[in-house]
Amino acid sequence: MTYYINSELNGKKKVQSSKYTPDQFQFEMIRSELEEVVGQKHITTEGPAKLVYSNDWSWMPQMWLDRGQPLKTPDYIVHPGTPEQVAAIMKIANTYKIPVIPWGGGSGTQGGALSIFGGIIMDVKRMNRILEIDEQSMSVTAEAGINGSQLEMRLNEKGLTLPHYPASANCATLGGYLAPRGTGTISTKYGKSEDLVMSMEVVLPDGSIIETPRVPDHASGPDYMGLFLGSEGVFGTITKATMQVDYLPETRLFRALLFDDLTAAIEAGRRLMVRRLDPTVIRLYDPGSTASRVKDILGYKLEGAYMVVGFDGDKDIAALQEKKAMDIFKELGAKDLGREPGEKWWDHRYDFYYPPTNLKLPWMYGTADTVMRYKDVEKVYYAQKKAVEQTYGDWNVKFIGHFSHWFHWGAAMYTRFIIENPPEDARDALRLHNRVWNTAITASLDNGGTINEHHGIGLKLGRYMRRQYGEAFDLLENIKGAIDPNGIMNPGKVGF
Amino acid sequence: MTQTNALDTTENCRYCLMCRHLCPVGNLTHNEALSPHGWAQMVASERRGLLEWNEQSIDALYKCADCGQCESHCVTDQPLPNAIAAARTLLVENGKAPEEVKQLAEMLTASSNLYNGQVSQPPSGKGDIALFIGDEADHFAPGAVEAVLKLLKNTGIEPVLIGRGRNDGLIPSGLGLRSKSIELANATIEDLESTGATTLLVLSPGAFFTFTRIYPERLNIELDPKVEVVEVTSLLADKMESGDMSVNKTSLTDKFAYMDPEHSVRVPSRFAAPRTLMDTAFEGERVELFWRKERSGSGGATGLQFTHKDMADDLTRFRLAGAGEAGVKTVFTEDSATFGRLNQFAGHNGIEVRNLYQSLAGQL
Ligand SMILES: Cc1cc2nc3c(=O)[nH]c(=O)nc-3n(C[C@H](O)[C@H](O)[C@H](O)COP(=O)(O)OP(=O)(O)OC[C@H]3O[C@@H](n4cnc5c(N)ncnc54)[C@H](O)[C@@H]3O)c2cc1C
Ligand code: SF4
Ligand code: SF4
Numbered sequence: 001m002t003y004y005i006n007s008e009l010n011g012k013k014k015v016q017s018s019k020y021t022p023d024q025f026q027f028e029m030i031r032s033e034l035e036e037v038v039g040q041k042h043i044t045t046e047g048p049a050k051l052v053y054s055n056d057w058s059w060m061p062q063m064w065l066d067r068g069q070p071l072k073t074p075d076y077i078v079h080p081g082t083p084e085q086v087a088a089i090m091k092i093a094n095t096y097k098i099p100v101i102p103w104g105g106g107s108g109t110q111g112g113a114l115s116i117f118g119g120i121i122m123d124v125k126r127m128n129r130i131l132e133i134d135e136q137s138m139s140v141t142a143e144a145g146i147n148g149s150q151l152e153m154r155l156n157e158k159g160l161t162l163p164h165y166p167a168s169a170n171c172a173t174l175g176g177y178l179a180p181r182g183t184g185t186i187s188t189k190y191g192k193s194e195d196l197v198m199s200m201e202v203v204l205p206d207g208s209i210i211e212t213p214r215v216p217d218h219a220s221g222p223d224y225m226g227l228f229l230g231s232e233g234v235f236g237t238i239t240k241a242t243m244q245v246d247y248l249p250e251t252r253l254f255r256a257l258l259f260d261d262l263t264a265a266i267e268a269g270r271r272l273m274v275r276r277l278d279p280t281v282i283r284l285y286d287p288g289s290t291a292s293r294v295k296d297i298l299g300y301k302l303e304g305a306y307m308v309v310g311f312d313g314d315k316d317i318a319a320l321q322e323k324k325a326m327d328i329f330k331e332l333g334a335k336d337l338g339r340e341p342g343e344k345w346w347d348h349r350y351d352f353y354y355p356p357t358n359l360k361l362p363w364m365y366g367t368a369d370t371v372m373r374y375k376d377v378e379k380v381y382y383a384q385k386k387a388v389e390q391t392y393g394d395w396n397v398k399f400i401g402h403f404s405h406w407f408h409w410g411a412a413m414y415t416r417f418i419i420e421n422p423p424e425d426a427r428d429a430l431r432l433h434n435r436v437w438n439t440a441i442t443a444s445l446d447n448g449g450t451i452n453e454h455h456g457i458g459l460k461l462g463r464y465m466r467r468q469y470g471e472a473f474d475l476l477e478n479i480k481g482a483i484d485p486n487g488i489m490n491p492g493k494v495g496f
Numbered sequence: 497m498t499q500t501n502a503l504d505t506t507e508n509c510r511y512c513l514m515c516r517h518l519c520p521v522g523n524l525t526h527n528e529a530l531s532p533h534g535w536a537q538m539v540a541s542e543r544r545g546l547l548e549w550n551e552q553s554i555d556a557l558y559k560c561a562d563c564g565q566c567e568s569h570c571v572t573d574q575p576l577p578n579a580i581a582a583a584r585t586l587l588v589e590n591g592k593a594p595e596e597v598k599q600l601a602e603m604l605t606a607s608s609n610l611y612n613g614q615v616s617q618p619p620s621g622k623g624d625i626a627l628f629i630g631d632e633a634d635h636f637a638p639g640a641v642e643a644v645l646k647l648l649k650n651t652g653i654e655p656v657l658i659g660r661g662r663n664d665g666l667i668p669s670g671l672g673l674r675s676k677s678i679e680l681a682n683a684t685i686e687d688l689e690s691t692g693a694t695t696l697l698v699l700s701p702g703a704f705f706t707f708t709r710i711y712p713e714r715l716n717i718e719l720d721p722k723v724e725v726v727e728v729t730s731l732l733a734d735k736m737e738s739g740d741m742s743v744n745k746t747s748l749t750d751k752f753a754y755m756d757p758e759h760s761v762r763v764p765s766r767f768a769a770p771r772t773l774m775d776t777a778f779e780g781e782r783v784e785l786f787w788r789k790e791r792s793g794s795g796g797a798t799g800l801q802f803t804h805k806d807m808a809d810d811l812t813r814f815r816l817a818g819a820g821e822a823g824v825k826t827v828f829t830e831d832s833a834t835f836g837r838l839n840q841f842a843g844h845n846g847i848e849v850r851n852l853y854q855s856l857a858g859q860l
Contacts, residue, residue: 047553048538
């Protein structure tokens, strides 16, 4: 590039040919400081890496790139190896007031790890050690960047399991399990990631390193650990966590059932939960999913609502729980499809999310998962379905869903909208996408649901936070302002 | 498979993260760009005009080890390594290959050997059974070929030797040197045909994979269907089990382990054979390593040795560290390249690396 300065005479005078732009000076200064912290090997500013880190697993950036449009990229990608390095990076970021975005596996679906204002992507995967497996207290302490499946394989070697089984275990990290309050296939029995965590180490935006108490249940003041669960990087970086583990179960029993209608099926799930029969899993597909996803992936052509129920643990106890559940199913008129379709579902449970049977570009799709009390379950489901189907009928929108996780008081719903022929232009597609989300989230919030159940808020749903929390969002904003006065921690996410 | 078909794989992989937990380069670098979906995204982005092949991006593309973990664990059998190889082939054809790759091309033109510049030896005769030696055995594990011949002789087999000193084509094909690989493959097939053999013995899973999968999938070359490719370990294990062969059992005092060699994961049917050999030949505490069998990973005995030596060395150290963590004092492996590389770094970890073929031959 060539630079000019004004000469004494008219016009411009060429002074030199230069290799770098003026911005490069500041860029290199910061880079040198970051290098000092993590070492040259653990920082990258190269084009290909910036491209790959410019998108996570959310539909919006993927669509944008798919349509050949470039995204805002991070300026630096750093791989800290210790919490102290994370802290030092935070100090540099505060000095220069540049954004820091924690990055685990980049498998988030809400755009939470996007560097929409550039800045530093802090990829935590280098912090991936297992620090302790305590078989007496049944817990594992590991660094937050450990890959979910690798952690599980290590635990399995000892006959143990971390009973958080998200479909993304192969790609997500421990920190990424916790930051958006994830849920796994067997959370109905074992709890969500937030129920399994015992303690955490977090590096705050100002660089201080804090640890929560060793045990999660106590009466020693407020539970500030909860602040970081669901914070998706806006309150700090999780660097370590202690999680409860379980023994690999002696048995896992699965069965499939078919209900004529959703009402009876939801009631069956509710009864199992309020009777505390402790099912490992209750997966209930609405008639739309039964006719499409269950058929395409499991090969069963059925009409009605397909349910898979599972029990695990000691053989005799699991068998008894299953027997009691079967009585309930019978009372409610369910058809018992037997074990084989239940076991097949378990074996293929992740195929629903993988190529080639997953939803793929150039389609438009979104998962509007939400959670509500039993009394609102059907209300939310039908309100979302009606609103989405009616508003976007011209786009031939498909609306399907399943009920994935069940609590003593309610259930989580995993609904999806799919538009197979969305606008080709990236901007038009993004607009339509955001409108569909508006419709779906409004229907949830108006009828007793929440913005989200397990994928988190990220960039995509931040605009609904105030709507859900009302005045209480001021409290969260005040906390954010107090611990991150420069607003550098994952800006633009979770409504901040 | 055409180049374009192979490249289409990247359309599936670009946003799929499902094999990344087993990608050794991803695990080593923790860098998203250096993982299966990272490479796929690069190739797909170049096709969309979002990335150009320049020094940085070409360098990144050449950091995939072509180890096969991703494909072997793919949820839908996507041949991602073939797609990466196809993208590299286009770079080579457009004169954009990295300098190291250009040098290898020259070396192969002069010698057919990646390591010592020597010309390969002609077939040693005619016979029903041929043994492909390649260019790695004599380079990485002098004496290993003689050990194999001794073992085979013990079972009554005296194979014709082919391709001694000639690369099998796996590494060059992965580096995008497709036409060189085709030349190598054709020369080997010619040798094989001249022997009249219907059984082709190979010394490693990498060679097995090359003859059975790389030839047809990357090079559009089929071996004569009458020819059966058999790994020497599988043959020896069968002979041990049937009682046609035996060795004197040696007792080891410290913990020891078998290390699945480079490309093992691409031939899952082979996991049992070397373990049978180990259990027949050694007594003591044999442990299984964490990075074993279907998740065994790369030890750096791939094209990375030539393009990114530091990374190849780190991969080798990583595998040794795994053995160290398991408290293992002796590691056995039979593939010469894997053996040679492990051996080069073993001292640092206080681990002894032994060539399985040579150990067995010594116990006959
Ligand atoms: C195929 C597929 C299936 C999925 N299935 C499930 C499922 O079954 N259940 C489920 O809950 N989710 C699922 N997800 C969503 C996603 O994988 C999870 O939310 C996952 O836990 C995210 O982890 P990650 O390490 O990839 O986080 P990232 O995507 O890297 O980050 C997610 C958010 O958390 C923040 N973050 C990451 N690490 C840290 C840290 N150490 N400290 C602070 N903040 C951090 C990021 O800034 C970002 O805002 C799925 C995703 C895919 C691609
Ligand atoms: S071939 Fe190996 S290094 Fe390359 S993407 Fe696949 S797993 Fe990773
Ligand atoms: S090889 Fe398979 S599992 Fe790996 S990224 Fe491609 S499609 Fe996904």
